[in-house]
Amino acid sequence: MNAFFARRWLAVMIVLAIIPLTSCSQKDNAKDPNTVLVWHWMTDREEALEHLAADYQKAKGVHIQLELYAPSDAYATKVRAAAQTNTLPDIFSVLGESRDLASFINSGHIANLASAMEANKGAWKKQFFPKALATTAFSAGNQYKVTPGYYGVPIDVTNIQMLYNKDLFKKAGLNPEKPPKTWNEFLKDNQALKAAGLPGLVSGWGETWLIDCFANNYAFNLMGEQKVLDTFRGKVPYTDPDWLAVLGLFEQLRKEDALVSGVVTMVNKTAEQIFATGKAAFALNGSWCVNVYHGMNPDLNYGVMLPPAFSKKYPIKIWGGAGSSFMVNAQSSKLNKAIDFLQWLSAPEQQAYLSKETANLPANRQSLKEVPAVLAEFASQMDSTTHPTQWPVHEAPKVVEALDKGIQSILIGEKTPLQVADDVEAMKKSLAQNTSPQP
Amino acid sequence: MTWARFKDLFTTYLFVVPATILFLVFSLIPFMKVFQLSVFEWDGISTHMQFVGLQNFKNVLFHDLPWLISLRNAGVITLLALTFQNILALILAMIVDREIKGKNFYRVVFYLPPVLSGIVVGLVWNWIFDGSHGLLNHMLASLGHPGWARSWLADPKTALYGVAAIHMWKGFGWGFVILLAGLQAIPRELGEAARVDGAGEWYIFSRITVPLMLPVFFLVSILTILGTMQIYDIIISTTNGGPGYHTEVPITRILAAMLGSSQFGYACSLGIIFGVILLAVSMVQMRLSKWSAKYT
Numbered sequence: 078m079n080a081f082f083a084r085r086w087l088a089v090m091i092v093l094a095i096i097p098l099t100s101c102s103q104k105d106n107a108k109d110p111n112t113v114l115v116w117h118w119m120t121d122r123e124e125a126l127e128h129l130a131a132d133y134q135k136a137k138g139v140h141i142q143l144e145l146y147a148p149s150d151a152y153a154t155k156v157r158a159a160a161q162t163n164t165l166p167d168i169f170s171v172l173g174e175s176r177d178l179a180s181f182i183n184s185g186h187i188a189n190l191a192s193a194m195e196a197n198k199g200a201w202k203k204q205f206f207p208k209a210l211a212t213t214a215f216s217a218g219n220q221y222k223v224t225p226g227y228y229g230v231p232i233d234v235t236n237i238q239m240l241y242n243k244d245l246f247k248k249a250g251l252n253p254e255k256p257p258k259t260w261n262e263f264l265k266d267n268q269a270l271k272a273a274g275l276p277g278l279v280s281g282w283g284e285t286w287l288i289d290c291f292a293n294n295y296a297f298n299l300m301g302e303q304k305v306l307d308t309f310r311g312k313v314p315y316t317d318p319d320w321l322a323v324l325g326l327f328e329q330l331r332k333e334d335a336l337v338s339g340v341v342t343m344v345n346k347t348a349e350q351i352f353a354t355g356k357a358a359f360a361l362n363g364s365w366c367v368n369v370y371h372g373m374n375p376d377l378n379y380g381v382m383l384p385p386a387f388s389k390k391y392p393i394k395i396w397g398g399a400g401s402s403f404m405v406n407a408q409s410s411k412l413n414k415a416i417d418f419l420q421w422l423s424a425p426e427q428q429a430y431l432s433k434e435t436a437n438l439p440a441n442r443q444s445l446k447e448v449p450a451v452l453a454e455f456a457s458q459m460d461s462t463t464h465p466t467q468w469p470v471h472e473a474p475k476v477v478e479a480l481d482k483g484i485q486s487i488l489i490g491e492k493t494p495l496q497v498a499d500d501v502e503a504m505k506k507s508l509a510q511n512t513s514p515q516p
Numbered sequence: 517m518t519w520a521r522f523k524d525l526f527t528t529y530l531f532v533v534p535a536t537i538l539f540l541v542f543s544l545i546p547f548m549k550v551f552q553l554s555v556f557e558w559d560g561i562s563t564h565m566q567f568v569g570l571q572n573f574k575n576v577l578f579h580d581l582p583w584l585i586s587l588r589n590a591g592v593i594t595l596l597a598l599t600f601q602n603i604l605a606l607i608l609a610m611i612v613d614r615e616i617k618g619k620n621f622y623r624v625v626f627y628l629p630p631v632l633s634g635i636v637v638g639l640v641w642n643w644i645f646d647g648s649h650g651l652l653n654h655m656l657a658s659l660g661h662p663g664w665a666r667s668w669l670a671d672p673k674t675a676l677y678g679v680a681a682i683h684m685w686k687g688f689g690w691g692f693v694i695l696l697a698g699l700q701a702i703p704r705e706l707g708e709a710a711r712v713d714g715a716g717e718w719y720i721f722s723r724i725t726v727p728l729m730l731p732v733f734f735l736v737s738i739l740t741i742l743g744t745m746q747i748y749d750i751i752i753s754t755t756n757g758g759p760g761y762h763t764e765v766p767i768t769r770i771l772a773a774m775l776g777s778s779q780f781g782y783a784c785s786l787g788i789i790f791g792v793i794l795l796a797v798s799m800v801q802m803r804l805s806k807w808s809a810k811y812t
Contacts, residue, residue, distance in 0.1 A: 150775070153775070154775075157560050157561055160561055161561075173778070174778075176559070176778060177559070177561060177778055180559050180561040180562045180778075181561055183562065184561055184562050184563050186561075276648065283755065283756045283758055284756065285756075285758075337648065338646075338647030338648045338667040338670070339646060339647040339648070339667035339669065339670040340670070341670045341758060341759045342667075342669050342670045342675065342754070342755040342756060342758045342759055342763075343670075344756065347642065351648075356648065356649070474776055474777040474778075475777065478582075478772070478776070482758070482760050482761060483760075485758050485759045485760045486759070486760040488759070489670065489671070489672050489759045489760070491672055491759075491760060492760075507579065
């Protein structure tokens with residue numbers, strides 16, 4: 078081998094040796110007994126969390142190393158991959174549905190925080206909105222066979238309601254302090270808005286989870302929680318008159334021309350822009366929108382309202398609960414330090430700071446006093462919330478997809494509510510007969 | 517074997533080792549893993565995987581209607597791209613191939629769309645196709661056709677074609693560059709000799725340019741098919757597969773199975789079937805390409 082090749086070979090070996098060395102700093106930090114490693118995806122809260130981490134180090138002498146991985150899809154994939162290789166950080170989040178969280182727990186990746194929550198007569202637990210804790214809690218007899226307990230620490234809460242533009246209400250001759258409370262009032266207001274040349278409802282219904290949310294609001298309103306859950310259990314068919322009535326509401330929205338053009342393929346970010354710029358009178362959106370709308374149009378004059386009730390039989394239930402929750406790695410050598418940090422982070426002072434800096438609803442009820450008026454309106458309905466993560470039984474994803482896509486078909490006038498109900502029921506039956514996996 | 521020969525061989529193989537390791541770790545092992553996962557039911561998290569044999573494949577082929585719709589949608593976009601996109605690319609390449617003023621400028625301009633991110637292109641075209649305030653509707657209204665206005669990407673009659681139009685706009689630059697290179701490789705003397713013999717432009721194009729460009733046409737066709745069947749970013753940034761299933765494509769279905777339903781095994785079987793389809797199409801194209809090369 079000549080000297081030229083020898084030098085080349087040496088260079089290759091040096092490069093190969095350097096590559097693993099570059100990853101040493103993170104591993105060293107992770108091994109440092111005084112460093113708690115946190116992975117998160119919240120770009121909007123990065124600065125506030127860094128500030129709090131610095132405060133924590135000053136107060137307790139423990140270094141909190143925050144690592145941001147965004148967007149949320151990339152974060153979720155990273156967490157899954159880390160679970161496979163047992164390289165999860167001390168604190169992380171599971172972004173997904175209950176079955177994903179259950180799978181992480183059953184695989185031994187997430188610590189049960191029940192004893193910490195219940196200590197001192199449940200002092201820590203009592204600080205939170207119960208609905209926020211319920212998002213990551215499992216009760217006895219749950220369908221995923223998870224040991225009952227609390228598996229997440231909520232750092233903020235959220236709920237999804239309707240917003241209305243007070244200025245557009247005035248333009249249409251409507252009372253801006255009297256948003257519609259019933260479905261008929263809503264349709265009547267829409268007619269007034271339409272007569273004034275003002276568009277009606279906007280939402281990111283190209284993202285099917287928002288359609289699912291709206292449909293569930295009315296399913297709970299029309300038939301109550303028990304019947305909805307019985308549908309998931311297969312005891313009530315989707316062709317039931319109550320479900321047809323739910324689907325019929327979407328048909329009514331189309332026939333009444335109550336939706337902004339293109340809503341059926343619109344992403345929520347676009348819907349937010351449309352509402353923030355006064356191009357829609359109503360929006361269906363979550364409490365995070367307060368921050369978003371403020372960024373887009375600080376002068377936007379709007380109010381919060383519950384989706385107008387269609388039936389008086391059952392109360393309207395809106396989707397809500399924990400917005401973001403942190404989980405503690407069950408295999409972490411710094412488990413107690415991680416729990417201590419999360420207890421500190423969820424204390425009233427830190428929660429108030431986070432809420433103020435990021436315009437999100439705090440998970441700690443004691444921090445609510447300082448939130449802006451619109452956020453307080455959102456917070457006032459936390460008791461009316463529900464969420465799939467809190468239900469004891471869940472619908473198969475393929476059935477949910479068939480329902481949501483079917484609603485899109487109703488909205489574009491392609492299918493009737495009965496056709497969609499038949500399709501969804503057929504999917505449900507096909508899954509029940511087929512024991513093999515189907516998405 | 518002499519010591520010198522052994523040393524020589526050893527050194528040779530030693531140099532191959534890094535590339536082999538990289539190939540194994542990043543290509544072969546993941547590829548084999550996909551095959552392995554396709555016969556299991558697995559949620560991507562759990563330590564437990566349930567063996568289901570070929571059941572995933574059976575479900576894909578016989579019970580998954582949205583998957584078949586997604587294949588059809590991708591097929592329609594591919595057919596449109598193969599014709600309109602490549603014809604546009606060829607026309608522009610032929611124009612730029614002539615001695616026209618500012619041809620280098622046009623070369624850069626036509627190559628710009630493929631360089632842009634699909635997400636950005638999708639967002640820009642969202643504004644153009646918007647039903648309420650879109651540029652296209654505004655133009656139609658100013659041309660005296662306000663009745664033609666619609667929400668182009670939310671209307672089931674136009675959504676797929678709208679997405680196809682965006683894809684073609686973004687993709688024609690690739691074909692343009694390759695076709696231009698092919699045109700420039702044709703000796704100019706052939707055309708000049710034909711002209712001296714009295715041949716017209718159409719005769720030169722059909723009897724000289726097309727036969728000599730056949731291998732290039734096949735190459736562009738293969739790239740168009742492979743690129744279009746795997747369309748994803750434009751769909752995500754415009755319609756997200758909707759309305760209904762009207763713009764679902766294979767990649768969005770694979771992701772729906774993987775991330776939406778946490779069914780990694782099923783997603784892998786979708787990926788394998790999709791890969792086999794692409795492989796078969798590519799092989800047919802390559803055969804045709806070889807056949808054409810023989811006769812040109």
